[in-house]
Amino acid sequence: MKSDPTPYIGSPPTLQDVLVRIAAADIGDTRRRDLRSAVKTYAKLAGTEPALIPLDLAELRRTLDRMVPAEAEVSAKRWANLRSDLAAASDASGLITMLKTSELPVDPVWEKLLVGMPQRVRAGLSRFARWASLRRVGPEGVDDDNVARFVGELELATLVRGLRDLHRKVALNWNALVQLTASPDLKVATVPSFKPQAIRVSWDELPASFRQDIEDYLAWCAMPDPLDDGARARALAPRTRHLRREQIHSAVTAAVAAGVQPGRLVSLAALVDAEVVRALLRHMWKEDGGKLSAYTHGVAGTLVAAAKEWVQLPADKLEVLKGLRRKLGSLPPGLTAKNEDLLRRFDNPRLLRDLIELPDRLWREASREPAGSRRAFLLFQTALAIDLQLHAPLRPHNLSALAYDRHLHWTQGQGKPVLLVLGADETKNREKLDFELAAALGDRLWKFRNSIAPRVIGFKPDRIFVTSAGKPRGQSTLVLAITRTVRSRLGVRLSAHQFRHIATKIYLDQNPDGFELMRQFLGHKNLKTTVGAYAGINTKRAGRAHAKLLMQIREQEFAPTRRRRRKRKVEE
Numbered sequence: 001m002k003s004d005p006t007p008y009i010g011s012p013p014t015l016q017d018v019l020v021r022i023a024a025a026d027i028g029d030t031r032r033r034d035l036r037s038a039v040k041t042y043a044k045l046a047g048t049e050p051a052l053i054p055l056d057l058a059e060l061r062r063t064l065d066r067m068v069p070a071e072a073e074v075s076a077k078r079w080a081n082l083r084s085d086l087a088a089a090s091d092a093s094g095l096i097t098m099l100k101t102s103e104l105p106v107d108p109v110w111e112k113l114l115v116g117m118p119q120r121v122r123a124g125l126s127r128f129a130r131w132a133s134l135r136r137v138g139p140e141g142v143d144d145d146n147v148a149r150f151v152g153e154l155e156l157a158t159l160v161r162g163l164r165d166l167h168r169k170v171a172l173n174w175n176a177l178v179q180l181t182a183s184p185d186l187k188v189a190t191v192p193s194f195k196p197q198a199i200r201v202s203w204d205e206l207p208a209s210f211r212q213d214i215e216d217y218l219a220w221c222a223m224p225d226p227l228d229d230g231a232r233a234r235a236l237a238p239r240t241r242h243l244r245r246e247q248i249h250s251a252v253t254a255a256v257a258a259g260v261q262p263g264r265l266v267s268l269a270a271l272v273d274a275e276v277v278r279a280l281l282r283h284m285w286k287e288d289g290g291k292l293s294a295y296t297h298g299v300a301g302t303l304v305a306a307a308k309e310w311v312q313l314p315a316d317k318l319e320v321l322k323g324l325r326r327k328l329g330s331l332p333p334g335l336t337a338k339n340e341d342l343l344r345r346f347d348n349p350r351l352l353r354d355l356i357e358l359p360d361r362l363w364r365e366a367s368r369e370p371a372g373s374r375r376a377f378l379l380f381q382t383a384l385a386i387d388l389q390l391h392a393p394l395r396p397h398n399l400s401a402l403a404y405d406r407h408l409h410w411t412q413g414q415g416k417p418v419l420l421v422l423g424a425d426e427t428k429n430r431e432k433l434d435f436e437l438a439a440a441l442g443d444r445l446w447k448f449r450n451s452i453a454p455r456v457i458g459f460k461p462d463r464i465f466v467t468s469a470g471k472p473r474g475q476s477t478l479v480l481a482i483t484r485t486v487r488s489r490l491g492v493r494l495s496a497h498q499f500r501h502i503a504t505k506i507y508l509d510q511n512p513d514g515f516e517l518m519r520q521f522l523g524h525k526n527l528k529t530t531v532g533a534y535a536g537i538n539t540k541r542a543g544r545a546h547a548k549l550l551m552q553i554r555e556q557e558f559a560p561t562r563r564r565r566r567k568r569k570v571e572e
Contacts, residue, residue: 013095015039016051021093035092038085041074055095060086061159070491087159099131099157107133117177124173127166140185147171147189167192200253205262213267217310218245232309237428239397247302250295254280254287272307274320281324292328294336300325333532335501342498343505354490355502359387362485363444372455374468380452381465381473382481384444389482389499392420392435393522395428396496400475402464404449410442418442431523504534 022035043050046063053060064086069079091098106114110129114122131150132142151167154160171189178186203211221244223235236244251271256262258279265271277300284296304321307313313321335343346352362383369376388399402408402420409419418441422433437445445464453461457470465473479496486494494502504518511517519530 013055013093014051015043015053015055016049017095018055018089018093019050021095022089025092025094027092034081034085035089038082039089041078041082042086045074055090055093057087057090057096057157057159058155061155061161061163064159065161068488068491070487070489073491083159083161090159097157099153101127101130101134101154101158104130104134106130107138109138113139113177113181117180121173121176121180124169125177127160128170128174142174142189143187144190147174164192164194168194200249201256201262203249206252207263207266209266210268210270214245214248217268217306220310239428243298244302244306247295247299248306250284251280251299251303254283254299258283268306269311272303272311272313272321274317274324277303277321278324281328285328292331294331297325297328297331300328334535335533339498339501342492342494343501345492346502346505351490351492352506355486355492355494356390358486358489359383359390361489362386374456377452377456377468378481380448381478382485384441384448384464385478385482385496386485387441387444388420388437389496390503391437391441392433393500393503394422395500396475396479398422398426399496400465400473400478401426403462404445404464405462408442408445410446414446415439415443418445427523429523429525431525433523501534504530508534 019036019039022032022039025032027035039050042060042063043053045067046053064083069076074082087098090096091100106129110133114125114129117125128147128150131153132138132146135146135149137146147167147170150170151163154166155163160166168191171191174189175191178188218241220230221232221236221241222238223232225231226235248268248271252262252265255265255271255276260276260279265276270276281296281300284299285292288296304318304325307321308318334340346355360383362379366376366379366383369379385399388394388402394402407420407422409421410416411419417439418437420435420437424430424432427433448464449460453466456468457466459470461470463472465478467473482496483494486492500522504522507514507518507521515530515534516527518534519527522530524530
């Protein structure tokens with residue numbers, strides 16, 4: 001395939017210019033069609049016209065990296081070809097110089113160095129070795145600057161995916177090679193870290209008296225001795241105490257960012273000083289874009305609670321803090337805009353059906369894997385997690401902690417519906433929850449414990465969600481698996497917690513007056529909580545009903561008139 005060598009003169013080229021150049025390029029008709037299709041498909045995914053998309057490979061890559069095939073609504077095969085065809089189209093246009101490392105020869109020096117290395121190292125350094133051969137960089141010349149230069153050129157002149165991971169992968173494999181060769185002429189590369197930098201003030205920067213006051217306060221919140229004269233009226237759950245610690249930490253960070261010296265914060269009493277609270281809430285409000293976020297609202301509530309129950313501020317000073325919280329405003333009722341957008345997407349019956357059928361698809365896919373496969377082992381668990389969330393949408397910490405003997409009861413015997421029970425001490429609202437799971441899901445849970453898991457870990461697990469070593473899987477790991485699977489298969493960003501919203505939507509769409517049942521289903525103590533959160537679902541349904549009624553009235557009122565007019569014309 002030959003690219004158009006004609007130099008481009010004018011404003012920065014766009015994908016429309018690529019289409020024009022491809023039309024005149026010296027390539028076959030089938031190839032021309034494929035390349036034009038790739039450009040137009042990308043423009044469709046970007047939601048704009050080709051003429052408005054600059055030919056910027058770095059930006060094109062970032063857009064592609066953010067998408068998955070299901071989200072882009074293209075087939076897996078088409079998606080696999082889209083990136084390479086888009087790169088080929090850019091190259092064929094002659095508007096930009098592409099770096100094609102796959103066609104570069106490897107210098108004999110590099111070949112000799114790599115030939116005895118493990119396959120993982122050879123594969124991880126293959127592209128880098130070809131680039132180094134092109135740039136005349138020998139193994140002795142490899143350093144951090146050259147690795148960064150390699151990644152930089154790929155950024156500007158290719159559509160290679162996952163460049164950040166590639167940088168880390170090259171550095172790790174190069175260091176493995178250096179260790180295996182033990183050559184003093186080869187230098188170790190710095191492995192980049194992409195962990196986000198800490199933005200909070202370190203606890204160690206704060207006075208020891210403040211840190212101790214926090215520990216004493218949170219220990220008191222746990223109510224270790226309910227008979228003590230100064231005991232709290234009710235113990236806070238461990239997760240609530242953890243949240244309070246995080247919110248106090250955020251408040252301290254905001255206070256310091258607002259100009260409060262860390263040494264001034266010698267106790268909680270110093271933190272809940274009216275001027276300190278004013279400064280830190282103002283800072284958080286500005287950081288939120290001049291509006292009240294749920295988290296800032298929670299921080300304000302925690303500071304008021306600590307001031308009242310631990311610091312025991314006088315009533316007049318406590319009222320000042322409450323006044324500051326009121327000035328921030330109140331959170332709007334109902335679901336957040338993000339959650340409302342999510343539920344609107346599931347108005348699409350095909351998408352809803354795909355979600356409901358997803359556990360079956362995952363289970364069948366895992367069943368086709370070799371017995372004892374680690375990939376299948378994890379895929380079975382993801383299928384179970386999604387199926388459980390569809391049947392009984394639990395909060396993530398309850399889902400990840402599910403244990404067979406404690407929470408699952410086959411009261412009617414195997415092959416019958418299974419009872420899932422959560423004690424009042426395990427739920428957020430201290431409400432006991434009972435769910436009856438379908439017999440098919442019960443059978444899968446039984447099979448996983450008694451047949452599938454033992455082939456991998458060597459014994460029957462006590463917990464549903466375990467690692468390949470038989471240890472309990474962490475909540476964050478399980479939640480990430482659910483989110484990634486749903487996004488990759490359906491193209492929707494759906495967290496484990498948001499299954500609660502989906503379940504409520506499914507039921508209320510069929511039973512508009514079912515708020516009380518959903519209150520019990522979700523474990524809410526107060527019906528107002530359920531109605532306040534999901535009334536918008538009924539509002540939308542009422543709008544659809546009203547529109548339908550209007551159409552019925554129109555048909556009833558105007559259809560006879562049209563028939564009478566046609567009749568008169570016939571008589572005339």
